[in-house]
Amino acid sequence: MGLGALSDEVFEAVLFDMDGTLIDSTPAVMRAWTTWMHEFGLTPEQMGRHHGMPSAQVVRALLAEDRHVEAIRRIDELELADVHDIVVLPGAAEALEALRGAKNAIATSCTVPLAQARIAAARLQPPSVLVTVDDVARGKPAPDPFLEAARRLGADPTRCLVVEDAPKGLEAARAAGCRTLAVVTTTEREDLDADAVVGDLSEVEFIPGEDGIRVRLRG
Structure with a gap:
C-alpha cells in the first residue's frame, strides 16, 4: 500500500502526535x-x-x-x-532527525509535566515546538492542538501533515484542515481514517527541501 496523493504533496510542516506515534507508552x-x-x-x-x-x-x-x-x-x-518501559517507536528518531532543520512539532494530549516525563523516559530528542493540552482551550478531537502547533511554526494548517495513531487524533487533524498519515501501532488499520496508513514511521522518510517537506515510502 502506497501513500497515495501524499506522495505528490509538498508540506510546510509535519505535526506529530506523541504517544503511540513517536513513543510506545x-x-x-x-x-x-x-x-x-x-x-x-x-x-x-x-x-x-x-x-x-x-x-x-x-x-x-x-x-x-x-x-x-x-x-x-x-x-x-x-x-x-509510571514512566517505566517507555521506548521510542521504530523510525521515530530518524524522522525527527531528518526534520531537524525543517518545521515540525509535537501536539500531544498529555499535560506539560507528563509529556516532559515521557520524553525523558524514552530519551527522545523532541522538536523545539511542543504543544500540550495545557496550551489549548480544547484537546483532541478538537482541532486546537494542531492549530496551535501550526501557529507556533508560522505554518498554514492546510499545508501541514499530521502523523497520528488514534482515531480521535485523526479527527482533530481533519478538523484543523491538515492532511493525515496514520501509523498502525495502537489501532487496527481499518479503524484509521487517514489519507494514508503505514505500519510505523520506519516505513517512510521525510525529505526537506527549499520548497517544503516531502514524504516517501522507504525503498
Whole structure:
C-alpha cells in the first residue's frame, strides 16, 4: 500500500502526535488507567474507546461532576508515577532527525509535566515546538492542538501533515484542515481514517527541501 496523493504533496510542516506515534507508552498507560478504573469502580466496557483524548476529558465523560477534581488529580498522579518501559517507536528518531532543520512539532494530549516525563523516559530528542493540552482551550478531537502547533511554526494548517495513531487524533487533524498519515501501532488499520496508513514511521522518510517537506515510502 502506497501513500497515495501524499506522495505528490509538498508540506510546510509535519505535526506529530506523541504517544503511540513517536513513543510506545502503552504498557504504562494501561497500568495507570487500570488502577484508576478499579479505584473509581468502573468496568472496561464503561471505559470505552478514548485513546488520543486528554485524561481530563476522559474523566469528565465517565464520572459525575462532583468526582472530577479528585479523579483528574488521581490519574495525573498515577501516570506521572509510571514512566517505566517507555521506548521510542521504530523510525521515530530518524524522522525527527531528518526534520531537524525543517518545521515540525509535537501536539500531544498529555499535560506539560507528563509529556516532559515521557520524553525523558524514552530519551527522545523532541522538536523545539511542543504543544500540550495545557496550551489549548480544547484537546483532541478538537482541532486546537494542531492549530496551535501550526501557529507556533508560522505554518498554514492546510499545508501541514499530521502523523497520528488514534482515531480521535485523526479527527482533530481533519478538523484543523491538515492532511493525515496514520501509523498502525495502537489501532487496527481499518479503524484509521487517514489519507494514508503505514505500519510505523520506519516505513517512510521525510525529505526537506527549499520548497517544503516531502514524504516517501522507504525503498
